Amino acid sequence: MNSFDYYNPTFLIFGKNRDSEVGNILKDMGVNKVLLHYGGGSIKKNGVYDRVTSSLTSAEINYIELGGVAPNPHLSMVRRGIDICRRSSVDLILAVGGGSVIDSAKAIAIGAANNEDIWDIFRKKMRITSALKVATVLTIPAAGSEASPNTVITDEVHKDKIGYGSKLLYPVFSIINPEIFTSLPKDQIANGISDMMSHIMERYFTNTENTDITDSMCEGVLKTIIKNGRILAKDPGNYNALEQIGLCGTIAHNGILGLGRNEDWACHGMGHELSGMYDVAHGSTLSVMTPAWMEYVKNENKEMFVQFAVNVFGITINLKNSDEVINRGINCLKQFYKELGLPTSMQELGANQSDYEYMAKKSTREGTEFLRSLGGIKILNWKDVLNIYNLASK
Amino acid sequence: MNSFDYYNPTFLIFGKNRDSEVGNILKDMGVNKVLLHYGGGSIKKNGVYDRVTSSLTSAEINYIELGGVAPNPHLSMVRRGIDICRRSSVDLILAVGGGSVIDSAKAIAIGAANNEDIWDIFRKKMRITSALKVATVLTIPAAGSEASPNTVITDEVHKDKIGYGSKLLYPVFSIINPEIFTSLPKDQIANGISDMMSHIMERYFTNTENTDITDSMCEGVLKTIIKNGRILAKDPGNYNALEQIGLCGTIAHNGILGLGRNEDWACHGMGHELSGMYDVAHGSTLSVMTPAWMEYVKNENKEMFVQFAVNVFGITINLKNSDEVINRGINCLKQFYKELGLPTSMQELGANQSDYEYMAKKSTREGTEFLRSLGGIKILNWKDVLNIYNLASK
Numbered sequence: 001m002n003s004f005d006y007y008n009p010t011f012l013i014f015g016k017n018r019d020s021e022v023g024n025i026l027k028d029m030g031v032n033k034v035l036l037h038y039g040g041g042s043i044k045k046n047g048v049y050d051r052v053t054s055s056l057t058s059a060e061i062n063y064i065e066l067g068g069v070a071p072n073p074h075l076s077m078v079r080r081g082i083d084i085c086r087r088s089s090v091d092l093i094l095a096v097g098g099g100s101v102i103d104s105a106k107a108i109a110i111g112a113a114n115n116e117d118i119w120d121i122f123r124k125k126m127r128i129t130s131a132l133k134v135a136t137v138l139t140i141p142a143a144g145s146e147a148s149p150n151t152v153i154t155d156e157v158h159k160d161k162i163g164y165g166s167k168l169l170y171p172v173f174s175i176i177n178p179e180i181f182t183s184l185p186k187d188q189i190a191n192g193i194s195d196m197m198s199h200i201m202e203r204y205f206t207n208t209e210n211t212d213i214t215d216s217m218c219e220g221v222l223k224t225i226i227k228n229g230r231i232l233a234k235d236p237g238n239y240n241a242l243e244q245i246g247l248c249g250t251i252a253h254n255g256i257l258g259l260g261r262n263e264d265w266a267c268h269g270m271g272h273e274l275s276g277m278y279d280v281a282h283g284s285t286l287s288v289m290t291p292a293w294m295e296y297v298k299n300e301n302k303e304m305f306v307q308f309a310v311n312v313f314g315i316t317i318n319l320k321n322s323d324e325v326i327n328r329g330i331n332c333l334k335q336f337y338k339e340l341g342l343p344t345s346m347q348e349l350g351a352n353q354s355d356y357e358y359m360a361k362k363s364t365r366e367g368t369e370f371l372r373s374l375g376g377i378k379i380l381n382w383k384d385v386l387n388i389y390n391l392a393s394k
Numbered sequence: 395m396n397s398f399d400y401y402n403p404t405f406l407i408f409g410k411n412r413d414s415e416v417g418n419i420l421k422d423m424g425v426n427k428v429l430l431h432y433g434g435g436s437i438k439k440n441g442v443y444d445r446v447t448s449s450l451t452s453a454e455i456n457y458i459e460l461g462g463v464a465p466n467p468h469l470s471m472v473r474r475g476i477d478i479c480r481r482s483s484v485d486l487i488l489a490v491g492g493g494s495v496i497d498s499a500k501a502i503a504i505g506a507a508n509n510e511d512i513w514d515i516f517r518k519k520m521r522i523t524s525a526l527k528v529a530t531v532l533t534i535p536a537a538g539s540e541a542s543p544n545t546v547i548t549d550e551v552h553k554d555k556i557g558y559g560s561k562l563l564y565p566v567f568s569i570i571n572p573e574i575f576t577s578l579p580k581d582q583i584a585n586g587i588s589d590m591m592s593h594i595m596e597r598y599f600t601n602t603e604n605t606d607i608t609d610s611m612c613e614g615v616l617k618t619i620i621k622n623g624r625i626l627a628k629d630p631g632n633y634n635a636l637e638q639i640g641l642c643g644t645i646a647h648n649g650i651l652g653l654g655r656n657e658d659w660a661c662h663g664m665g666h667e668l669s670g671m672y673d674v675a676h677g678s679t680l681s682v683m684t685p686a687w688m689e690y691v692k693n694e695n696k697e698m699f700v701q702f703a704v705n706v707f708g709i710t711i712n713l714k715n716s717d718e719v720i721n722r723g724i725n726c727l728k729q730f731y732k733e734l735g736l737p738t739s740m741q742e743l744g745a746n747q748s749d750y751e752y753m754a755k756k757s758t759r760e761g762t763e764f765l766r767s768l769g770g771i772k773i774l775n776w777k778d779v780l781n782i783y784n785l786a787s788k
Contacts, residue, residue, distance in 0.1 A: 001637050003409025008402070014654065015397025210634045212621060213641050216614025224606040240604045243395050247607050247653065256650060259641065260408065 001210045001260035008254050010147040011173040014247065019137045019177045020051050023059030026092065026135070029172070033062040034094040035085055037105045039069045043096055043139060046183045052096055052137055064088055069097060072154040072161065072275050072282065073104035078118055081108035085132060092133040092172070098140030098188075099195070099282070105134045106151035106169045122153060122162045123370070131168040137175045140184065141246040142192030142283070144199050144253025146174035154276055160362075161276035176250065181242040189236060190340040191283025193229045193245065196252040197222060198286040202265045203258035204308070205377045207301055211261055218257050219311040221248050226312070226336060233339050266375030267293050270385055273359040280349050287342035288349055291334045292392035297378040298326050304377070305329060346393045353393065360385040395604050395654035402648050404541040405567035408641065413531045413571045414445050417453030420486065420529070423566070427456040428488040429479055431499045433463045437490055437533060440577045446490055446531055458482055463491060466669050466676065467498035468550040472512060475502035479526060486527040486566070492534030492582075493589070493676070499528045500545035500563045516547060516556045517764070525562040531569045534578065535640040536586030536677070538593050538647025540568035548670055554756075555670035570644065575636040583630060584734040585677025587623045587639065590646040591616060592680040596659045597652035598702070599771045601695055605655055612651050613705040615642050620706070620730060627733050660769030661687050664779055667753040674743050681736035682743055685728045686786035691772040692720050698771070699723060740787045747787065754779035 013021065026034065034056070043049040056063050066081055085093070085108060095105035109132040111118035116126060136146045145151065150165040181189070204218040225248050228241040235241070251257065270293070271285030298305045306322050309315040309329025318324055334344050343349055360382045365371050374380040380388075407415065420428065428450070437443040450457050460475055479487070479502060489499035503526040505512035510520060530540045539545065544559040575583070598612040619642050622635040629635070645651065664687070665679030692699045700716050703709040703723025712718055728738050737743055754776045759765050768774040774782075 001634075001641070003412065004406070006406040006408070012398070012400040014400070018397065210637060212618040212638050213615060213645065216618050217611050217645075220610025220614040221607060224610050227606060240395075243604060243654075244606050247395070251607065251611075251650070256645070 002208055002262065004260045006255060006259055007167060008147060008170060008256075009172075010170045010254070012147065012250065013173060013175045016177060016179050019048060019175050019180070020055050022052055022094070022135075022137060022175060023055035023057070023061055025173060026056070026061050026094075027059040031061060031091045033064070033088065033090050034092045035081060035090045035105075035108070036063040036065045037069065037081065037093055037095045037097070037101055037108070038065075038067045039097045039101050041067060046139075046180060048096060048137065048139060048180055052094075063094070064090065069101045069104045070156075071100050072279060073100040073107070074156040075119060075153055076156065078104055078107040078111060078153055081105075082111035082118060085112035090132065092135055094135050094137070095171075096137040096139065098138070098192075099143035099145045102134070102136050102138075102143055102145040102171070103151040103153060105136070106131075106145070107153050107164070108132070109134045109169065110164070110166070119155065122164045125164070128166055128168060131166065134169065134171045135173050136171045137177075138246075139180050140188060140192050141178070141181050141242065142196040142249035142252070144196060144249055146171060146176070147250050147254040152272065159276050161272040163272075174250070176246050178239065178243040178246040181246060182237040182239060184236070186236045187281075187341065189232055189245070190342050191281040192249065193225060193232075193340060194283035194287045194337065194342055196245075196249040197225055198267055198290060199252040200257055201290065202268060203261055203263050205264050205301070205304055206261045207304075207377055208260065208262045214257055214259055214261055215307070215311075221251055221257065222312045224248055229336070229340060233341070262376045264376040266380055269363055269374040270388060273363045274349060274351060277355060277359055278350055284343050284349060287337040287344055288346060288392050289388070291330050291337075291344060292388050294330045294333070295391055296384070296388050297375070298330070300378045302326060346389060351389075351393075353390075356386055356389040360389060396602055396656065398654045400649060400653055401561060402541060402564060402650075403566075404564045404648070406541065406644065407567060407569045410571060410573050413442060413569050413574070414449050416446055416488070416529075416531060416569060417449035417451070417455055419567060420450070420455050420488075421453040423486075425455060425485045427458070427482065427484050428486045429475060429484045429499075429502070430457040430459045431463065431475065431487055431489045431491070431495055431502070432459075432461045433491045433495050435461060440533075440574060442490060442531065442533060442574055446488075457488070458484065463495045463498045464550075465494050466548040466555065466673060467494040467501070469513060469547055470550065472498055472501040472505060472547055475499070476505035476512060479506035484526065486529055488529050488531070489565075490531040490533065492532070492586075493537035493539045496528070496530050496532075496537055496539040496565070497545040497547060499530070500525075500539070501547050501558070502526070503528050503563065504558070504560070513549065516558045519558070522560055522562060525560065528563065528565045529567050530565045531571075532640075533574050534582060534586055535572070535575050535636065536590040536643035536646070538590060538643055540565060540570070541644050541648040546666065553670050555666040557666075568644070570640050572633065572637040572640040575640060576631040576633060578630070580630045581675075581735065583626055583639070584736050585675040586643065587619060587626075587734060588677035588681045588731065588736055590639075590643040591619055592661055592684060593646040594651055595684065596662060597655055597657050599658050599695070599698055600655045601698075601771055602655045608651055608653055608655055609701070609705075615645055615651065616706045618642055623730070623734060627735070656770045658770040660774055663757050663768040664782060667757045668743060668745060671749060671753055672744055678737050678743060681731040681738055682740060682786050683782070685724055685731075685738060686782050688724045688727070689785055690778070690782050691769070692724070694772045696720060740783060745783075747784075750780055750783040754783060
């Protein structure tokens with residue numbers, strides 16, 4: 001295991017109807033004015049908007065609204081939010097939504113408290129020493145962003161998607177009311193499940209040795225997601241399953257499952273190019289990338305892939321043949337994505353083979369001063385990424 | 395699953411030699427003067443005292459020493475610490491030790507910042523609104539107290555042991571250097587392992603339904619402890635095993651494994667009476683209490699005890715007979731304690747049957763205004779406790 005620092009001060013408030021408490025919580029914190037940030041308006045249909053705004057009003061919290069955050073949240077919206085926060089004396093950004101809204105809120109929080117251009121801060125990974133406070137009311141399980149220090153923003157004009165992280169970006173609190181999830185369309189839940197599984201697998205697949213505790217916790221949460229994901233594939237509004245999935249999404253990305261491990265994140269890196277280019281759901285890029293990536297890197301650490309097959313998917317037949325076991329594990333994962341109705345090939349994403357080289361080079365910032373490799377269990381250059389895009393096309 | 399609030403702001407600093415960073419960390423926090431609190435002096439033999447004090451000195455942090463904390467930390471020591479902190483302008487209490495030292499530090503932190511008598515605060519569970527800051531350098535795995543909001547203190551004169559909890563008692567940071575554990579005597583590691591397993595099992599055994607995620611994480615951490623505990627039973631200085639055990643101890647008690655579950659804590663309650671009366675190690679009271687308690691309550695929730703036997707100890711033979719499976723699971727646990735050299739009967743603790751009724755009544759505060767029951771999976775009155783003490787004598 002590696003040395004590590006771990007810090008996660010986000011206050012989690014979990015359970016039925018707890019979004020109604022938001023006004024009083026903010027009042028207790030001494031907050032006067034918030035930017036109420038949300039997405040395409042689904043919160044106005046499912047009752048969340050009404051509960052949150054009436055809670056704010058009765059606690060006498062002023063709010064300015066900024067709705068309309070798109071999936072793969074856009075830089076232009078972030079700039080609008082920064083402008084509003086700078087002009088008004090906003091104390092805190094209240095993100096009511098999923099990962100996109102929360103990520104947009106975090107980027108606004110950075111920009112509002114710093115003079116540098118927000119996209120320069122992202123591109124150059126400039127270190128920040130201040131940010132506005134962010135709090136969240138989660139409307140989609142699996143964002144992960146509700147208890148993480150990270151954000152990912154897309155420059156929609158230049159089709160560029162960049163992540164940024166800082167301890168200052170942990171939400172001060174996050175409210176998770178699984179009842180909200182019962183009205184979500186099936187494909188949003190499926191994409192959320194794919195995303196949270198990837199948040200775990202990016203941490204799980206590692207060459208770091210002596211990782212029993214986090215191995216076993218990763219496997220336990222993955223099994224919980226698979227069991228409850230199957231329930232939701234047949235019964236999307238099942239409250240008990242959504243409660244489990246809701247908590248899995250937060251645990252998957254609050255850092256605890258990666259303690260002391262080298263992490264990978266190649267699938268996220270390769271997937272970001274796909275959603276940046278084709279504006280497809282983040283979770284769907286991961287269900288396409290992950291099995292292809294596994295196929296490409298499996299021989300780098302066979303023991304790890306055998307353990308995955310055995311401990312997550314319960315493969316016990318013919319353990320003598322590790323290659324067979326590994327392939328069975330990968331097939332089980334692919335099959336599970338299909339059960340959820342998720343894509344598992346580039347074709348299903350509407351990707352064009354003629355774009356692959358461009359995206360592969362972009363994923364590693366090939367030819368720029370920001371050149372990087374992807375991955376951990378195997379270090380990938382742009383040619384590896386191209387190979388994986390091609391593998392995912394079969 | 396139940397609704398829950400979860401908050402754990404303790405900064406964990408984990409890895410080899412990281413106790414040498416303590417001075418700089420305190421300096422960055424703006425701390426000037428600390429109470430350096432420790433136990434019987436083992437830190438002067440294993441190098442920790444030298445590393446910590448030279449780190450404090452080079453960072454120009456003033457410190458007042460208060461050593462000599464006993465196992466089952468004593469109220470009289472807490473009063474001495476409170477007195478010192480009140481007279482000097484101490485900013486923070488730095489606990490260098492195991493659970494006893496940390497718990498003593500937390501009690502001092504309460505008393506130094508409040509005018510009420512410290513034992514009144516404990517006995518009457520008075521709510522506090524301020525406390526001095528506490529930070530820790532952990533010297534024994536399994537304290538749990540390094541990332542928990544709880545403390546347990548013993549009035550050594552009246553043989554009374556009482557716990558207290560407040561969000562203000564989370565250490566601001568905890569440093570865990572597993573190298574320190576390599577010089578520990580075998581019985582201290584064994585007691586630590588028993589304690590951390592109990593911290594998990596007190597959360598695990600519940601009647602709360604729909605708890606897949608925390609069930610699976612509890613089981614994963616328990617399996618990790620058992621695997622690495624067996625390594626340490628044969629090779630007490632094994633660094634890799636101590637690294638795993640060190641992290642298990644923290645995760646076991648940082649609250650994450652109990653999210654949304656009714657917890658039990660009967661074994662801790664019954665065990666506290668034993669260590670209060672006979673001054674035996676906390677972990678040894680738990681290895682005696684837990685199997686007897688399981689025997690007494692197993693029919694309250696057979697499914698839970700079957701799951702424990704199957705998922706923690708891998709029992710797969712004759713699953714058709716749940717009673718047999720449950721008994722095998724309990725026996726495996728008892729056998730594991732024996733492998734570690736821990737006691738599993740009252741006799742081994744030196745307990746006298748003539749004390750049982752007194753301790754049983756004391757455990758539930760029978761006949762006082764503070765009357766309480768113990769447990770969750772089965773609610774225990776003093777007669778139940780007496781039955782369990784008797785069961786543990788066979």
